Amino acid sequence: MADALYQRLSQLDYFIKNPEHLSFVEAENDPYQRKSLVASMILDHSRPTLIGIGHIDTVSTIDYGKYRDLATESESLKQAFLQDLAQFKPSVQQDLMNSDYLFGRGSLDMKAGVGAWCEVCTLLDQYPHLAKANLILGFVCDEEGNSLGMQSILSKLINIKDTFHLTYLGVIDTDYTAPKTTDSDEYTMYCGTIGKFLLNIAVFGKEAHASDPLEGIDASMILSALISKLCYNQQLSETSLGKVSPVMVPLHIEDSQQAYSVQTAKMAWGYVNVCFYKRPIEQWMNMFEVIAQQVVEELQQKMRLALSAQGSTKEPVPIRVITQKQLSKSKLDLYLPDERLEAYRYVQDSYQSVMNDEALIVLYISPPYYPAFTIDPQHSPLVTYIQSNVQSTHPYTIEPYYPYISDMSFVKGVNQHEIEALKQYMPNDHRIDERMLHMMSALDCEMINIGPLGKDAHQWTERVSLSSFDWLINTLAQCVLEVKDEIFDSNE
Numbered sequence: 438m439a440d441a442l443y444q445r446l447s448q449l450d451y452f453i454k455n456p457e458h459l460s461f462v463e464a465e466n467d468p469y470q471r472k473s474l475v476a477s478m479i480l481d482h483s484r485p486t487l488i489g490i491g492h493i494d495t496v497s498t499i500d501y502g503k504y505r506d507l508a509t510e511s512e513s514l515k516q517a518f519l520q521d522l523a524q525f526k527p528s529v530q531q532d533l534m535n536s537d538y539l540f541g542r543g544s545l546d547m548k549a550g551v552g553a554w555c556e557v558c559t560l561l562d563q564y565p566h567l568a569k570a571n572l573i574l575g576f577v578c579d580e581e582g583n584s585l586g587m588q589s590i591l592s593k594l595i596n597i598k599d600t601f602h603l604t605y606l607g608v609i610d611t612d613y614t615a616p617k618t619t620d621s622d623e624y625t626m627y628c629g630t631i632g633k634f635l636l637n638i639a640v641f642g643k644e645a646h647a648s649d650p651l652e653g654i655d656a657s658m659i660l661s662a663l664i665s666k667l668c669y670n671q672q673l674s675e676t677s678l679g680k681v682s683p684v685m686v687p688l689h690i691e692d693s694q695q696a697y698s699v700q701t702a703k704m705a706w707g708y709v710n711v712c713f714y715k716r717p718i719e720q721w722m723n724m725f726e727v728i729a730q731q732v733v734e735e736l737q738q739k740m741r742l743a744l745s746a747q748g749s750t751k752e753p754v755p756i757r758v759i760t761q762k763q764l765s766k767s768k769l770d771l772y773l774p775d776e777r778l779e780a781y782r783y784v785q786d787s788y789q790s791v792m793n794d795e796a797l798i799v800l801y802i803s804p805p806y807y808p809a810f811t812i813d814p815q816h817s818p819l820v821t822y823i824q825s826n827v828q829s830t831h832p833y834t835i836e837p838y839y840p841y842i843s844d845m846s847f848v849k850g851v852n853q854h855e856i857e858a859l860k861q862y863m864p865n866d867h868r869i870d871e872r873m874l875h876m877m878s879a880l881d882c883e884m885i886n887i888g889p890l891g892k893d894a895h896q897w898t899e900r901v902s903l904s905s906f907d908w909l910i911n912t913l914a915q916c917v918l919e920v921k922d923e924i925f926d927s928n929e
């Protein structure tokens with residue numbers, strides 16, 4: 438994909454004259470050895486510079502099933518879908534019959550956004566005398582995985598800024614947007630971004646015979662009770678600038694049982710997706726600790742009732758709640774391909790030193806960590822620049838927080854307190870990349886997402902609205918060019 442973009446952009450006059458302004462950047466430690474492409478069009482050093490980003494990877498096409506071969510052939514895919522029209526839900530049927538919608542893997546997330554930047558590049562090349570900003574584009578090779586692409590181009594962006602003494606106005610990502618209600622087609626720009634971290638819960642129970650479960654406490658029981666309390670729980674969401682963060686959801690749950698056994702599980706482990714805006718990590722973790730304590734009390738009450746029903750006066754097995762902060766650091770030196778499993782191994786190792794007859798819940802954080810950034814649209818120079826330069830052809834709103842995790846989490850410095858807290862709660866804190874955090878601080882850009890509108894990203898009915906794509910090109914072009922009508926007339 439980076440090669441295809443290179444082929445296309447290298448034909449432009451600007452890059453024929455300045456071939457060194459078009460360069461590949463290899464992703465570091467990427468098992469697939471992918472590369473990103475950075476294209477800088479620097480027309481006047483004294484002008485402001487905008488950074489545009491777009492990820493060139495997509496999620497897999499496996500969900501297309503029998504249509505998989507056509508997943509990236511939009512026209513043929515639509516024809517095939519139309520032949521089986523009845524199997525789709527009414528809203529998809531409607532869009533299949535609407536020529537405004539283009540289907541296919543990546544159509545929405547985010548080949549449309551990447552395509553729009555290519556168009557803007559071409560316009561800037563054709564009308565350099567109308568340029569009012571320089572444009573640096575980062576076509577990044579991995580977003581859907583770990584945002585390796587964005588992270589690998591940071592040093593390049595800092596380098597270009599220093600070499601050409603540029604002033605970076607901010608970063609515009611063109612990742613997708615989705616309607617906020619099913620029938621709204623309102624265009625939305627998002628300034629700032631949501632963040633996320635993974636809350637991990639390791640439970641060390643007390644094994645027992647399945648016919649005598651109250652002799653111990655099953656680790657899976659404790660884990661599932663805590664996960665039920667935390668997840669889909671609106672009360673734990675955060676509200677900031679009028680936005681309510683998504684509820685937590687478990688992404689993985691397992692226990693130590695390798696096969697059928699009449700012994701209850703000794704260990705269980707799970708991790709939960711936590712999206713956040715502003716609430717500090719320390720506050721989140723304190724909140725989780727309080728909830729875990731409540732769960733423990735409820736479980737023990739349940740066990741007491743069961744024990745007394747059986748005529749026993751025994752007390753249930755005690756369950757203690759701690760966080761990684763209270764657990765001594767493991768001396769392990771481990772590097773596993775799965776950073777979550779790696780963190781769990783560290784916690785298991787530390788547990789050996791505190792192991793006793795109690796059951797134990799350990800709360801900690803594992804990678805990945807996506808910082809959140811709050812930008813009040815009222816006070817953002819980047820938003821002001823866009824508002825004063827864009828005469829939109831369609832009504833739009835500007836809202837805080839892009840609602841999906843994205844590359845925008847890596848273009849601005851993170852508060853040092855948060856990094857310290859993260860280190861304290863992460864058993865494998867060697868995974869925190871200090872060098873990258875420094876580069877993020879050095880770049881220190883505001884960010885906004887201006888993307889096409891579409892539906893069902895990451896589903897096989899993924900589709901993009903072509904009129905929103907036209908709007909996107911027009912809007913982005915106005916951010917970097919003094920747009921006169923003839924530009925668009927001649928390009929139709």
Ligand SMILES: [Zn+2]
Pocket residue numbers: 492546547580612613
């Ligand atoms: Zn995307």
